[in-house]
Amino acid sequence: MECERFISEKLLLAHGELDRAPDLQTHLAQCVGCRADVEEMREVARRYREASSEAMPAALRERILAIPPLPRRPPMWQRAWPAVAAAVLLAVLAFLLFGPSERRAPDLTANLPLEWAPSATAPAPMAEEPAPISLPAFGIDDRLRALKERIDIPKENEW
Amino acid sequence: MQDLVRGLQAGEARAYERLVREYGDRIHRFVRRMVGDQQADDVTQEAFARIHRSIASYVPGGTFDSWLFTIANNLCMDVLRRKRRERTLEEAREPSVVSRDPAEQRELQEAILRAVDRLPDDLKQVFLLREEAGVPFKEIARILGCPLNTALGRMHYAMEHLRASLKAFRD
Numbered sequence: 001m002e003c004e005r006f007i008s009e010k011l012l013l014a015h016g017e018l019d020r021a022p023d024l025q026t027h028l029a030q031c032v033g034c035r036a037d038v039e040e041m042r043e044v045a046r047r048y049r050e051a052s053s054e055a056m057p058a059a060l061r062e063r064i065l066a067i068p069p070l071p072r073r074p075p076m077w078q079r080a081w082p083a084v085a086a087a088v089l090l091a092v093l094a095f096l097l098f099g100p101s102e103r104r105a106p107d108l109t110a111n112l113p114l115e116w117a118p119s120a121t122a123p124a125p126m127a128e129e130p131a132p133i134s135l136p137a138f139g140i141d142d143r144l145r146a147l148k149e150r151i152d153i154p155k156e157n158e159w
Numbered sequence: 160m161q162d163l164v165r166g167l168q169a170g171e172a173r174a175y176e177r178l179v180r181e182y183g184d185r186i187h188r189f190v191r192r193m194v195g196d197q198q199a200d201d202v203t204q205e206a207f208a209r210i211h212r213s214i215a216s217y218v219p220g221g222t223f224d225s226w227l228f229t230i231a232n233n234l235c236m237d238v239l240r241r242k243r244r245e246r247t248l249e250e251a252r253e254p255s256v257v258s259r260d261p262a263e264q265r266e267l268q269e270a271i272l273r274a275v276d277r278l279p280d281d282l283k284q285v286f287l288l289r290e291e292a293g294v295p296f297k298e299i300a301r302i303l304g305c306p307l308n309t310a311l312g313r314m315h316y317a318m319e320h321l322r323a324s325l326k327a328f329r330d
């Protein structure tokens with residue numbers, strides 16, 4: 001029978017899930033039975049929704065609300081921040097120390113604000129042509145160590 | 160909805176309260192009609208505990224609703240499987256029908272809830288996912304891991320049963 005072909009489409013139509021179905025529309029225009037099918041399915045759905053309306057018991061709601069929340073997790077970008085900051089800093093240091101030889105390493109410690117902290121202030125911009133450095137009284141390792149001591153990378157649990 | 164998910168993932172108490180407010184009754188009704196009165200509360204509570212635990216790993220794919228009801232549905236299916244094993248000579252459980260509101264059409268409402276309760280589990284599951292949970296058929300097929308036509312076929316038989324019950328009630 002032709003009506004059998006439209007079982008699925010009638011269900012989808014009755015639930016507002018059918019976009020376009022010209023064959024079904026043509027069929028419905030001629031078939032009283034299928035029109036009644038769609039109407040009755042809608043009625044069942046409506047009757048069910050009217051009947052099914054009870055709220056959950058208050059005691060259950062309390063129990064569900066009492067489920068302890070999970071520990072708060074900061075978003076990924078916040079958790080990754082210290083690592084990213086350290087990586088960027090090391091990359092800059094490496095470039096400045098071991099980069100193109102015609103540009104000699106500038107005095108790194110000179111431009112850093114005394115109270116440097118991540119995210120607080122951006123480092124002062126580099127001069128266009130870094131002034132030739134006067135050789136320091138102590139070695140480059142000491143300078144790096146001094147620099148590291150001033151940069152306090154926060155631990156993860158502080159974020 | 161994205162706000163709700165983000166809030167839940169951040170562990171915000173307010174987001175969790177909103178989840179319970181917006182979905183609590185619906186999930187409870189779904190569970191109740193699936194597994195019956197006796198276990199409805201415990202299963203609902205477990206569903207919320209699982210939602211809570213898994214929200215961190217929730218990845219938007221289908222709708223949030225179908226994600227929630229997948230969890231509730233899986234728990235119900237576990238309970239039904241266990242019940243099927245246990246049910247031997249035991250009589251069929253009492254219909255989970257309670258009319259708390261003294262509406263005029265109370266009898267008709269009770270009739271339809273009784274009819275839903277009498278549906279075979281696989282038909283009832285599709286019917287409730289569509290009519291109680293509001294999950295579209297395509298999503299239902301995904302939740303059940305079956306072809307769309309299988310889900311629609313089950314819904315068709317569920318509808319046949321329920322239409323017959325409505326007719327019988329009227330006659």
Ligand SMILES: [Zn+2]
Pocket residue numbers: 002003027031032033034035
């Ligand atoms: Zn027809």
